[in-house]
Amino acid sequence: MAVGVAIKSDGKQYAGKITWFVLLSCMIAASGGIIFGYDVGVSGVYRKMKEDKEISNYCKFDSQLLTSFTSSLYIAGLISSFFAALVTRDYGRKPSIIIGGVAYMVGAALGGAASNIYVLIIGRILLGVGLGFTNQSVPLYLSEMAPSKYRGAFNVAFQICVSIGYNSATLINYGTVKIKGGWGWRISLAMAGVPAAILAFGALFVPETPSSLIQINDDHNKARKALQKIRGTNDVQDELDDLIEASYASKAIKHPFRNLMQRKYRPQLVMSVLIPFFQQITGINVISFYAPILFLTIGSGESASLLSATVTGVVGSTFTLITVVLVDKLGRRPLFHFGGVQMFVSQMLIGGIMAVKLGDHEAMEKGYALAVLILICVYISGFGLSWGPLGWVVTSEIFPLEIRSAAQSIVVAVNLSMTFIIAQVFLAMLCHLKSGIFFFFGAWVLLMSVFVYFLLPETKGIPIEKMDQIWGEHFFWKRFVSHEDSKLEAA
Numbered sequence: 420m421a422v423g424v425a426i427k428s429d430g431k432q433y434a435g436k437i438t439w440f441v442l443l444s445c446m447i448a449a450s451g452g453i454i455f456g457y458d459v460g461v462s463g464v465y466r467k468m469k470e471d472k473e474i475s476n477y478c479k480f481d482s483q484l485l486t487s488f489t490s491s492l493y494i495a496g497l498i499s500s501f502f503a504a505l506v507t508r509d510y511g512r513k514p515s516i517i518i519g520g521v522a523y524m525v526g527a528a529l530g531g532a533a534s535n536i537y538v539l540i541i542g543r544i545l546l547g548v549g550l551g552f553t554n555q556s557v558p559l560y561l562s563e564m565a566p567s568k569y570r571g572a573f574n575v576a577f578q579i580c581v582s583i584g585y586n587s588a589t590l591i592n593y594g595t596v597k598i599k600g601g602w603g604w605r606i607s608l609a610m611a612g613v614p615a616a617i618l619a620f621g622a623l624f625v626p627e628t629p630s631s632l633i634q635i636n637d638d639h640n641k642a643r644k645a646l647q648k649i650r651g652t653n654d655v656q657d658e659l660d661d662l663i664e665a666s667y668a669s670k671a672i673k674h675p676f677r678n679l680m681q682r683k684y685r686p687q688l689v690m691s692v693l694i695p696f697f698q699q700i701t702g703i704n705v706i707s708f709y710a711p712i713l714f715l716t717i718g719s720g721e722s723a724s725l726l727s728a729t730v731t732g733v734v735g736s737t738f739t740l741i742t743v744v745l746v747d748k749l750g751r752r753p754l755f756h757f758g759g760v761q762m763f764v765s766q767m768l769i770g771g772i773m774a775v776k777l778g779d780h781e782a783m784e785k786g787y788a789l790a791v792l793i794l795i796c797v798y799i800s801g802f803g804l805s806w807g808p809l810g811w812v813v814t815s816e817i818f819p820l821e822i823r824s825a826a827q828s829i830v831v832a833v834n835l836s837m838t839f840i841i842a843q844v845f846l847a848m849l850c851h852l853k854s855g856i857f858f859f860f861g862a863w864v865l866l867m868s869v870f871v872y873f874l875l876p877e878t879k880g881i882p883i884e885k886m887d888q889i890w891g892e893h894f895f896w897k898r899f900v901s902h903e904d905s906k907l908e909a910a
Contacts, residue, residue, distance in 0.1 A: 435650025456584025495547025504828035520619025523549025531609025571746035578808035699837035702860030738803030758805025759868035770857030
């Protein structure tokens with residue numbers, strides 16, 4: 420059977436270039452990823468082990484209190500992402516980014532200054548609201564502002580900022596854990612307000628996207644001027660015409676969530692659920708949330724475990740930067756394939772080494788512990804090439820304007836739901852499955868790699884407003900979106 424995944428672009432490219440104006444605007448917007456990465460990193464701060472020597476190495480951290488604190492804000496983020504969809508659709512991408520930045524900034528301040536558990540919980544809720552709004556609006560902003568030829572690279576900037584946030588949090592944890600008196604956690608929580616302030620105040624000076632200007636105000640002249648400034652050319656009529664056409668289609672949709680359930684949007688609905696689901700079930704949160712715990716489990720000391728977590732964070736950032744160069748040259752699918760192989764093989768080897776060399780009560784030999792660290796770096800490099808950045812890139816570019824905000828809110832909701840679930844159950848899974856947890860996540864990596872090979876078409880170089888054609892030409896999805904309809908929409 421021929422696998423119809425090699426979708427050809429119609430060759431249409433809009434005029435324009437990468438201007439300093441659009442570059443700076445997208446850099447400010449992408450900084451929203453820093454607060455997401457920071458929260459993941461700061462939640463991985465060292466937790467005290469249970470002292471009972473009879474408890475298995477894999478069970479010394481199985482504390483519901485710890486996991487509840489780690490994962491509580493993601494429920495608030497999940498709920499707020501649906502409100503963010505309404506704000507993003509009806510008022511623009513920019514207001515949604517500002518709301519997210521301000522909420523996160525206030526939440527960080529309350530967390531750092533909390534005098535009791537109730538204030539701390541309120542702070543966590545506001546942090547969740549901030550994540551819900553920024554994760555919903557920032558990827559859309561980047562996709563709509565970026566030139567189609569370089570859209571992948573611009574969107575990878577979001578994941579780069581996630582990595583920056585994670586690395587910053589890990590380094591801060593490394594320093595604050597040494598503070599006597601046990602109040603270093605306040606610094607770790609409060610410092611999250613710094614990137615949030617940069618995002619909130621910086622967003623005041625960035626422009627609204629042309630798509631949003633047309634969709635909200637129907638101001639074609641204002642959108643034209645914005646496009647000319649963003650693209651650095653006066654020749655923007657083709658792109659403007661496509662934006663206007665997409666806007667008319669969008670305004671005909673009164674209930675985007677309800678319309679997303681229509682048969683013709685089935686490919687987008689499936690991707691909005693499965694891509695963020697797969698992104699989180701890769702096992703990355705095993706590393707991101709609990710890297711220090713994993714290294715303590717295999718026998719590293721407290722400082723060594725935090726340092727090892729920092730090393731893995733730097734590796735992830737490096738390969739995410741490499742993705743910026745490759746994503747618009749090689750395409751999305753090849754990077755998914757390369758990264759999937761790396762993650763699958765490394766997880767199988769890590770599970771094998773831990774099964775053989777790490778028992779319930781003895782420490783792992785230093786040589787094998789180093790091998791596990793190297794394999795974790797291989798795994799993270801694969802994630803940095805593939806599911807890390809591309810999970811956000813693909814979902815932010817495949818939705819037509821009429822369902823874009825609604826679909827992106829589902830992406831965020833699924834992402835945060837899975838982050839919450841993994842954070843809740845991981846320590847119990849580690850205790851019960853032991854080294855088998857890596858085989859569990861490895862099996863999912865294999866499944867999602869097969870999914871990408873057969874069901875995800877290539878989106879490289881296709882203008883965002885012409886993306887519908889990829890489904891009408893795909894061997895499987897064309898049964899939901901007729902080829903004739905696809906050609907009419909692309910005409």
